[in-house]
Amino acid sequence: MDKLAATSVFESLSSSVRLDVFRLLVKKGLDGMVAGEIATTLGVPPTNLSFHLKALTQARLLTVEQEGRYQRYRANIALMLDLIAYLTEECCSGNPQQCVDLRAASNCSASVLQPISTNSTKS
Amino acid sequence: MDKLAATSVFESLSSSVRLDVFRLLVKKGLDGMVAGEIATTLGVPPTNLSFHLKALTQARLLTVEQEGRYQRYRANIALMLDLIAYLTEECCSGNPQQCVDLRAASNCSASVLQPISTNSTKS
């Protein structure tokens, strides 16, 4: 992750429409959605949505896969995690206790960030 | 964290100057820096830096504290963690295994996100 990649990601998510698109696709996970579905769900004109999908894809926040005449988009969640790593690089000049204190001040409990447990989803 | 707060944060970090400022202050942790130090360190004209500091502060990514005639800025790391939570809300429609798989595809090892261990910093 270099600075240009990071600012591209932030720039992408700074638009209300693009943030809606990305969050919608994060929810959909590996299923993703085709462009038309996204446009209908969010109530955005196809032309305008296309503009924003292009921006998100160029920032690598979305992947596209052609499915006949449809384009299926998926969120690149790994990139988002890389971005977090970039942002917190050298956090507190490597003082872990300070980091822990800062973390305690947030409500972050994102499941994608929880420690991996090997038997939590076994049936 | 609502949508407006989230887009404000992303908008703030989408500028090269503002990203540099934020990352610099993340490194500094609780010490923070005064405006002039930041300007000198990054080689940004004070007038322009002030513009960007204002934007970052309005987005709540920075806090300001007056110190005589200096203004000391600090990164609001908790807000950033809240943002991560917001972004990954309902990730994979609550399918934890899919989340874990996606996570495995990233290089994220941010120390601020590591599980809290109670004795790692004892001397």
Next chain:
DNA sequence: ACGATAATACAATAATTGTTGAAATATTGC
């Protein structure tokens, strides 16, 4: 092959954002 549909590209315009220098405000040290 043909009409219908999915999606993108293009062009024009509207709106927002970034940068700079000069002026203003506030605090310090003498």
Next chain:
DNA sequence: GCAATATTTCAACAATTATTGTATTATCGT
């Protein structure tokens, strides 16, 4: 109080980004 310093505000201009309608490309079903 006064000169020096730290920072911000303001105004002007430059640059970038967003939105919309129309046109284009490609695929599907028959």
